[in-house]
Amino acid sequence: MSEARVPSQPATPPDPQPARRRHKWTMVVDLDRCTGCQACVVACQAENNIPLNTEAIYLQYRVIEWIRIERYWEKHGEEVRARYIPLLCQQCDNAPCEPVCPVYATYHNVEGLNVQVYNRCVGTRYCANNCPYHARFFNFWQPVWPSTLENQLNPDVTVRWRGIMEKCTFCIQRIRRAQREAAQEGRSLQDGDVVPACVQACPTDALSFGDILDPNSRVSRLAKDKRAYTVLKELGTGPNVIYLAKVDPYAPAPKKHDHH
């Protein structure tokens, strides 16, 4: 992940069910714009009723961050540089987490989302083991908020109990709200109607969200960028999050055979 890669094929993942889809929600993350400020992380936590991550929880390695900024220190001679990548649930077309859940608590819907059904989850945690992006988070403890913060909880989003698995939903509550409003107004959904919390909060516009089946959407345009790639392509998971590689003046030229 350290140098800009020229992908050998287009970044659009294969789509197993093209005819049935109304939309195919896709996020594009421009790593050149990302400053690692973590505004997206905070916004996600506020929007989705994510439990408070105290210092104790952090030391137990049980932090819940549906979107997280992974930070790697790289030493180049005398210099030490930080590289960041925001990672979230990639809503894979060929999700490894889906076939392994014994109770069908996670499945793929017609809009390309990998949906987590909280009330069905019994907490076997196989899906989290099988997710290569570490994108799934388990409620080891019962989430509690101090009484002062209870008013901050989002009424559109379930509050999860302990023993349940959760992960990024592409703010499905906002998708549904936008679809409802468009239906009430008698129009179809436009690009830019749906804005997840992280996309809304990002100060540098590094995150974009939209429908890749819409040829005029921003994400369709960005997906064709020659910096576009997907993470862990050789696993064949078919992610719906496209990354635009950072333009790194210090990186060596990409090699012909990229053995990643």
Added chain:
Amino acid sequence: MQERRDLSDRQINRDLLWPVLYTPLWFWVAVLALGLVVSAGAGAAAWWMNKGPGVAGLNRPIMWGHLIVTFVFWVGISHAGVMLSAILRLTQAEWRRPMVRAAEVLTVFSLATAALFPLLHSGRPWRTLYWVFPYDFSRGIWPNVRSPLVWDPSAIFTYLTGSALFVFVTLLPDLAALRDRTTGIPHRIYSLLALGWRGTPRQWRLQALAGILLSALILPVFVSVHSIVSWDFGMAVSVEGWHATVFAPYFVIGAVHSGVAAVVTLMALMRWLFRWEDYIRSEHFDAIGRLLIVVATAWFFFFALEFLFGLYLREPQEVALRQAQVFEWPYNLLMILFLLTAYFIPVPLWLFRKVRRNVALMFWTSVLVNVGMWLERFLIIVPGLARKQIFTFEWSVYRPSPIEILMVTASFALVALGILVFAKVFPLVPVNEAKEGQVLKAEIRVGRRTVPAIVREQ
């Protein structure tokens, strides 16, 4: 076999049935002690239910820890029953006779104990039981048969049913013997269970046939159970060291290895506690020791395949995993302990006839083997999760909590308690097998020497 003393039927009955008819003091002490440990484990499980999975040392990404290791361990031990009872019965090995029932009973109890763990360690166990059974609800959503976690209960319960049937069918003549020696309520219970066994030739023929059929039928089940448990890991494409094609036979042969060693432990204990020196003799330990050498070496071959081919593609995350297993604390120490105890100490010792015939040495080496095999499962499950994929930012450390350790210990006590109570109610060495062995023994004179022989069955 050559060292068998000539024993009368009456003597055999007396020797093998005395634990059922009389209760020594040590029995009560053992039940009390084991019961305390089991209760402590139950208390730990209750604490877990009350507070949540946070009481365990699990975290992200190490979502499966000691409880799953122990689950796989007990499923492995349960393979003893079929290996010794079914396979040796089908190949007519004479030396199986004293150990068949103990092996089958070990299977039943270890399997039942194993089945508890996936239930206890899930996030919402009260719902897990409800949903993993194939019962259609008003929502019309069945369990996901594509998940290995649904294959697990099918396999385990099939095996449990088959093994229980096996124990019962071979128990019938002994139940009749007990029925004829007891009065009052025990007599009534034994009469009910004995199904009217009278020992007629027709009944004996049917019972032998049933034993052979069950032996043959349970063999595919035995192979499939641990294969399916191995596929809990083998189907996971994201964890290094898990997505290997060799997992199914590797786990099965590992199960046979640890199961047969567990039976050796059990045999030694039976010989000492029940004073069955005439029935569980050095030659039995000799024979089973030789089997163990073969099984252990086959297991080591599969382990070598798994390790070598793990590194085959030289993927950075796979290399990191193997480096962690071999060089990093605490896995490096556990790896050395595991290799020594599971193979490199016992097997060279077992090559010597003197060691194989020494009951105490066989007991201790078999215990070592099972320590090693528990460590083997740990080294497969936890390091792979701790080094999952290339995201080194997420790699973590597993620190098992006292609750988990207590539950693991209590599982050993539970299995021991189960077998002990069984030994109180039913004879642990089949009386009819001991008598059959007496009848079938023979000798052949070759020149000036006498060679021990058996009359061939069938």
Added chain:
Amino acid sequence: MHPLPRSTTTTRDHPVEEYPTSPREVAEDIVGRAEAPWPRWRWLVLALGALFLLGVVGLALRVGQGGDHTRWGYYAALLGFLYTVAGGAPIVSVATRMAKAHWRRPLARIAEVYAVVGVLTLLLFIPLMGVIPPAEGRNTIWIVGGVRQGWPPGAPVAYDLLTLVMVALGGLALLWIAAIPDLAALRDRGRGGLTALLSLGWRGTLRQWQVHRAALGVAGGLYFIAYVGGCIPFASDLVLSFVPGWKDSIFPAYYALSGLQAGLAAVVVTAFFLRTVGGYRRYIHVDQFWGAAKLLLALSLLWAYFHWSAFLTFWYGRTPTGQNLQVLLYFGPYRPLFIASLFLNWLIPLFAFLIGPVRRSVLGPTLVSFSILVGALLDRIRLHVATWSVPDPRGHTFEAVPPPVPLGVADGLLLVGGIGGALLLYVLALRFFLPMSAWEMKELTYLRVVRPFLKTRAVVLGKPE
């Protein structure tokens, strides 16, 4: 031949033909028979020799046609077939000896003599040494822990050659040690030259027998390790390494196991011919076929199990490389071969051997064994031709499934000639070493008696330690 004393061995239901009852009888019959000419012997040798020459022609054609490794798949399949079948057959003798089964005795020498084919396998590998691409850039087992160019030197072909040398030598050693008492008996009857040299001055003293027994155990164990362990470099260098990104840890075990299954099948077929046209009816009874049938059933089930274990892992993972692999090996151009070997190596043995009378007959296991041998050959063709047809074996992912490689004239001649040559070597060696292990059959006369037992007669088997 004198009329031999009768010994009925009726047990329960099925009538069994007579076994010899005394060591002298065995000596006269087996060792004495070695001097008598076999009918049609010369025709057999000539026919097999002609087939072998056809194979040489095929090899010349193949070399003449040039090309890279993609054209040599059938040759590699022949090599794989010979290595596993002829390498696996002696294991039958070793394993059953360890288990102390008495029914194995007539089959022991038949199985052990297959070790001589290891020499042919070794020679056949030599042309491939120039064809197999070097290890650089490919996935192999040879450069472990760090990528250093050119280490270990000569990888992979040098180590495959070493493996084949060890298997050939180990097999020959096993055969020789097992045959020493019989070679001594032949020497005492006047056969000199090589026989006298190989019998090492054997006199049959107690000490010599004890040493012999220990040596046989050690040779058997070492051969087992050589063959099964040798399947790791052999299978991975001659199949796995040709497809980039194919990580398959069970494959060497599967390769060894299918070889064991086919080796046992070869032993059964040979035993059948020795019984019917070779005149060994007195020694090879239905018991041998019955015991082999039970083993074949178990091995066939294991064969299917290993196949399924590999397939399920790739199918479930749904990685691009895994899916392309499934197309290449199972569902794509080689599907007929896969389906055929599924039937021949698994379904036919399974359904045939589930029927008791088929298991406990002479013809049943023989026909199933033919089926297994054909299936093994087709399986090897599928594996080697498919994998060798991948044009560039370097890289980490398998991206495109190549078109199928048809069977050419040269390839057909090679297959026929290779198998013919192997059989030729086998037949010659069988003549030299005696087809039946006389000393083990003599042991059986001591250890197997029929006595009255309760109200009937039963077979009593001695089990010395």
